[in-house]
Amino acid sequence: MSLRLQLFKGCLLLATLTVLYNEFLIYYVTLYYCSYPKEPVKNEGTVDAMILADTHLLGSRNGHWFDKLRREWQMYRSFQTANTYFSPEAVFFLGDIFDEGKWCPPEEFQYYVKRFNDLFYVKNETKRYALAGNHDIGFHYAVTPYLLERFQSAYKSKSVKRVKLKGLDFVLINSMAFHQDGCFLCKEAEQRLDKLSAKLKCEGKDCVRPILMSHFPLFRDSDEMCDELDEASSEEKFHRFKEKWDVISNASTRLLLDKVGPRGIFTGHTHNGCTTDHGGGVTEWTVSSFSWRNRKNPAFLLARFSNSSISVSKCMLPDENTVINIYLLLLAAVVLALLRYPFYHYYVNYVRVRRKTCVFRNNVDFNLPTNGFV
Structure with a gap:
């Protein structure tokens, strides 16, 4: 499963649980006491x-x-x-x-x-x-x-x-x-x-x-x-x-x-x-x-x-402020997750590839003969 799909499913699950709690379960939790x-x-x-x-x-x-x-x-x-x-x-x-x-x-x-x-x-x-x-x-x-x-x-x-x-x-x-x-x-x-x-x-x-x-x-x-x-x-x-x-x-x-x-x-x-x-x-x-x-x-x-x-x-x-704050936390979590994707994508497609390239070049340089002398 790709990272993008994993992030989407995770954000969707988190949003669903948050809405379920804020719009339904919170009333039962609060009035229980x-x-x-x-x-x-x-x-x-x-x-x-x-x-x-x-x-x-x-x-x-x-x-x-x-x-x-x-x-x-x-x-x-x-x-x-x-x-x-x-x-x-x-x-x-x-x-x-x-x-x-x-x-x-x-x-x-x-x-x-x-x-x-x-x-x-x-x-x-x-x-x-x-x-x-x-x-x-x-x-x-x-x-x-x-x-x-x-x-x-x-x-x-x-x-x-x-x-x-x-x-x-x-x-x-x-x-x-x-x-x-x-x-x-x-x-x-x-x-x-x-x-x-x-x-x-x-x-x-x-x-x-x-x-x-x-x-x-x-x-x-x-x-x-x-x-x-x-x-x-x-x-x-x-x-x-x-x-x-x-x-x-x-x-x-x-x-x-x-x-x-x-x-x-x-x-x-x-x-x-x-x-x-x-x-x-x-x-x-x-x-x-x-x-x-x-x-x-x-x-x-x-x-x-x-x-x-x-x-x-x-x-x-x-309290309405509590409900609003929970939604704000959800928004912050989603934003952080979305920001994580491009950074991870950059890491996979540039930093890691560059490291492998450097290692490969070093290995090649180390194994090359030096001007025909053994």
Whole structure:
């Protein structure tokens, strides 16, 4: 076999193995080290859930086709690998499912919904819930009855919705509906919240408070106190949050804490991970984006809920920089192999031949008679 063919086959094999690892196996290797919390112990009364946020599926306006392909493949492989490993009983998407949901026409929205269902397919026994985000229906000022209705129709969501799983209450809200300004959206949400609050009220040691799910985080000044693997960058951490834009307003936060009385809160929107203590044993987990488009090291949460506790594990997904570096190493190896061929070819066809020629001439000169004298 010629050297050129050997090099070609070697480079092809190396490239195939690299692509197989980067585009498939790396998700299994990375998520192998993640698991549900050990406490409480899994039993008939516990609920195992997967919680993710800000998938931002691209539409026809933003992003290059390769950008869309790359990000969607990353999210598809991440989600389906996690689904295979962990078999959650419920999956919660904390808003901003789409990147251009507030702009897209009806036909594109239907295509959006189909892509979402294909990418984030779950088994029949797994419950899937989706909250509205500002990229799905617009910020408060841009929400129209039409945009609201089509999202709610597609995902069976409401401005305030109660979900019961194995006797545990989950309250899912539309963050844009809590500006308390009397608009059509906020008025309905407050009415629903009042009715739900009366049903959720309980007292005594047997009282099991609900879990609150929202796209916007509850009010906090910034991410300065956050200490997570997927936290905001050092520049972003000290950025002051704007009420009703980055976080729910202080007034609406107090309203939700009072009316819902949650024992745990899960939010998204910022694209960065954070854990916030609201006092009274109430913890808020802000989930970072699930997509490489928003951060290089995305993550999601595995949570186990019981009557008495909420336990959470953070699962980091493959880092995009790691994948890029592996491809760069492959490129470097191929370049070195290709450079090796001409040098080796030069050595075989010039240096080695010249050496043999020199040896032959020396032997001939040594055996020649010298002017006829013996």
